[in-house]
Amino acid sequence: MKEVVVTVHGEHEARVAPEEAVATLVVRAEGATREQVVSEVSAWTAPLRDELDSARAAGRVAQWSSDSVAVWSERPWNADGKRLAPVVHAAVNLAATFTDFGALSTWASEVIERDGVQFSGVEWRLSPLTRAALERSVAAEAVTVAVERATAYARALGLSDVTPIEVADAGMLTEDRGARAESARPLMARAAFSGDAGGADIRLQPTDVVVAATVDARFIAR
Template identity: 55%
Template sequence: MSDIMVSVRGEHELRVTPERAVVRLTVTADGPQRGAVVERIAALAEPLRDELAAHQASGAVAEWSSERISVWADRPWNADGARLALVHHGTIGITAEFADTTAASDWVGSVGLRDGVRVDGVDWRLTPETRAAREREAATAAVGVAVARATAYASALGLSTVTPLEVADLGLLGHPDQVGAPMPKMMRAAAFADAGSAPDLGLRPADIVVSAAVEARFSAR
């Protein structure tokens, strides 16, 4: 009996607790005088920077950055369609990557209640080392699933030996006329939690999903 070709797909998914919290804030101020708006922005941003510097010194923050003040002006319209006096607007964006997710939750809960400070969101991440290790783990497990499926198919046909011929990311073992087709990603890892504006901003991040999927071909005899 000639060898039979067996083509299968293997998938595996891991759920990993986030290790880093990237907090994004915007400090805002408005007023009729440009100088007063700049001073107000600086006064609001200074304690935030001081707190982040202290958190970084303690190890709770891995890194943080602050944008330069952006100021612009416009003349709003009133309900009667008349132009009002010039209003100046100012903003500063601040981003902080917390290595301590509990400290991140506490800090967001504090700054989210301050006048002129808006919490834009929190992105949950893994460290590069953990992400790479979990991706390798997921890929290894996905190949194992493919081998198990091929073995099961062969056994159902009364065959006892399977030999791997090809293994690749999804889409790479397609027919020749599918070469130009979009290729699905082998791995993904994403999670986001909106900090919101409620008084209790205790952050409860969802697990980060790391997944892998492969296609494989075996000969069975």
């Protein structure tokens, strides 16, 4: 046996503590008139904006944003199948990136008690610079795994040397393109939300961010 082509799969993942927490919430109101619901949503949103501005100035929040007020109406049906008077709805979405997780827990505990406020959840994540560096490192480790796997196959066949001829994101080797579309993105950052609510006190527990990479590689073993 002079040489053989070896095709392998390499993967690696890293788990690190999050650096940021993106909290999202919605302020909602409903009533008989547009003026009423817009007024209520505006009044309920104003203190949230002020608090987030103060938190950003103090360095507890990196940035925050909010949508303009969305307003719509509907005519619900009653139990007898008759249309009722129109009900007008209004909503504003807010998102804030916290770097101080203790401050986030305190703020969340307070805002969920307010009229019209629905706390949607938290996405734990890394800063862009940290994420980019970690993705590069994890991708390199995935290639190392592929090399080690190919070397093990070669030795099992009585061969001692492997030479790479193709390395690609999972599913992107020459004849595999399009065959595994779900694996075409090798780097994935997954985050989860966990909270423990007791009365008005919310304690948010950061969940590790997982960054994973998967590669396919082809070698000639001799």
